[in-house]
Amino acid sequence: MPAVIEVRNLHKRYDDKVAVDDVSLTVQEGEIFGILGPNGAGKTTTVECVEGLRTPDRGEIKVMGLDPRRDRAELTGKLGVQLQAGRLPDRLRVAEALELYSSFYPRPADWRALMHGLGLADKAKTGYAKLSGGQKQRLSIALALVGSPRVAILDELTTGLDPQARRDTWELIEGCRSRGVTIVLVTHFMEEAERLCDRVALIDAGRVVMVDTPAGLIERAHIEQRIRFRPSRPLDDHLLTSLPDVLGVTRRGDLVLVNGTGDALTAVTAVLARNQIVAEGLRVEQASLEDAFVALTGKHLDVTSGSGPV
């Protein structure tokens, strides 16, 4: 598959803050490529350089063989970019915005179909300022896709959407992929990355930690078991972290989550029994992308913006 985006040794700093520190990425034609990482990892800066909105300090970027800054005019129409919130005039109505944007492109998509597909039809005559956060978000996705781009870059695709709208949006994005659109998806929703992305780049502190399929990342993190339970008495994590089969221990409320290799379950239950601790609600689960992220970076993603199950 040919590469549609190539980023080589990208560096970008803001004053004394290094935001992107030697990032290299290749996005192949027709894939959904996820960029996943915690807040402040440098995801947005990276894609803004790819979009030509920021000038890198160093490095090389090619989008469909073009330079995002020098060849900006030529890229318009081939590259769809999701607008950040609040970038439209307050009184511009949904249908007007879509019709206007579609008029900018030589081969636009059917904007009415996009409006329906994103659940905005009943808001066609509503001004931008009167839309809810989720509706603005959906409009920004529609505007990114209305030019029928070959490549779309979607930053925080479903942030602020309710579970149903999030699922609908995922379907829409899958529909785009099946029509051959290449999609770059910046997200910190693990479930979204796992469901949609063909490959994911894990980014942390301005660097690419690893690029692989979601399943490949999980495999590379060598997590074979994920055990969760509620201890009947206070439990010192060190009892578990000192076990050779345990890769990591995290807490979620009163739940203890243990990632481990093949024999972790036996080792954990033995140590709990020795300490007269009952593992209430004990479950062994399949490792997720989130577990892989923690194992590979030693960090949790910031999930304050609500990556709960949908």
Ligand SMILES: Nc1ncnc2c1ncn2[C@@H]1O[C@H](COP(=O)(O)OP(=O)(O)OP(=O)(O)O)[C@@H](O)[C@H]1O
């Ligand atoms: N215009 C700016 N001026 C100064 N610092 C900035 C600017 N934009 C981003 N930064 C800093 O650069 C780092 C990377 O930010 P960036 O927005 O690229 O990260 P991100 O991974 O997209 O984060 P988030 O998920 O929170 O959007 C952060 O420390 C951020 O505070």
